[in-house]
Amino acid sequence: MKWIGRRQSDNMEDRRGSSSGKIAIGGGLLGIIILLINTFGGESAQQLTPVLEQLQQNQGQQTEQTAALTPEQKELGEFAATVLADTEDVWKKIFQENNLTYEEPKMVLFTSNVETGCGSATAASGPFYCPADRKVYMDLAFFEELKSRFGAKGGDFAIAYVIAHEVGHHANSLRNIRKSASIARRKIRSRG
Numbered sequence: 490m491k492w493i494g495r496r497q498s499d500n501m502e503d504r505r506g507s508s509s510g511k512i513a514i515g516g517g518l519l520g521i522i523i524l525l526i527n528t529f530g531g532e533s534a535q536q537l538t539p540v541l542e543q544l545q546q547n548q549g550q551q552t553e554q555t556a557a558l559t560p561e562q563k564e565l566g567e568f569a570a571t572v573l574a575d576t577e578d579v580w581k582k583i584f585q586e587n588n589l590t591y592e593e594p595k596m597v598l599f600t601s602n603v604e605t606g607c608g609s610a611t612a613a614s615g616p617f618y619c620p621a622d623r624k625v626y627m628d629l630a631f632f633e634e635l636k637s638r639f640g641a642k643g644g645d646f647a648i649a650y651v652i653a654h655e656v657g658h659h660a661n662s663l664r665n666i667r668k669s670a671s672i673a674r675r676k677i678r679s680r681g
Contacts (some may be wrong), residue, residue, distance in 0.1 A: 492645070497570035498577055500610075502597045505566070505629070506556035537679055565648075567627050572649045573625075578657040583660075594618075594659040596625040596652070618658035625655040649662050 560565070577593050584591035597603060602611045606622025616627045632648050 492568055493569045495571050496574045497529075497567060498573035499571060500577070500593050500594070500595045501566070501570050502595055502624075503566055504603065505562060505598050505600045509599070562629070568645060568648065569596065569598060569627065569629065569652060572652045573656070575649075576653055580656065580660050586662075589664075591660070592623070592654060592663060594623050594625055596656075598627050598628060598629060600628060600630065616655050618655045618662075620658075620662045623659060623662070625652070625659065627652065627655070658674055 510598075540554060573596050577591075581591045581593075597605075600612070602609065602625055605619045605624065607619040610617065610626060612628040612630060615631055616625070618625050627649075632651075635647065
């Protein structure tokens, strides 16, 4: 498939190579120190208390680290963005033909694990759609595992197929939401 140079979707969140972690400051220990200073300290303890309280408030603050993507990983992300753009064009046309408006999903590329509107997920989940936040989640390493571990062939086609499949879940979710809203409107009208 010739995809290089074609439109790429703007509905991408590339979180690959990002990992977040909590700053490790012992909350219990910090609390004990504040208690001891307040109990046994004098004037100098009162000066230290705001500093220690600030440290305690900062406990659990998120830090984010980003690892650089390889050229191959960048290209795979560009390919995924191009496939997502194709799905947007196709579903937009199908919805317009049926007098509906298509709301484009976002696609999140991640590595290893991710927080979603549906909860935490790992790469072991495989690609999936979360209706709670209307996002498609993809750990693109999944496709490398298909090749190396299971001997799957298909290259770009397999990736495009899986992305289109997950976006199909989104389109079906939108259709069901609209169908439910239409049924509810008819019930309200029939009561009045």
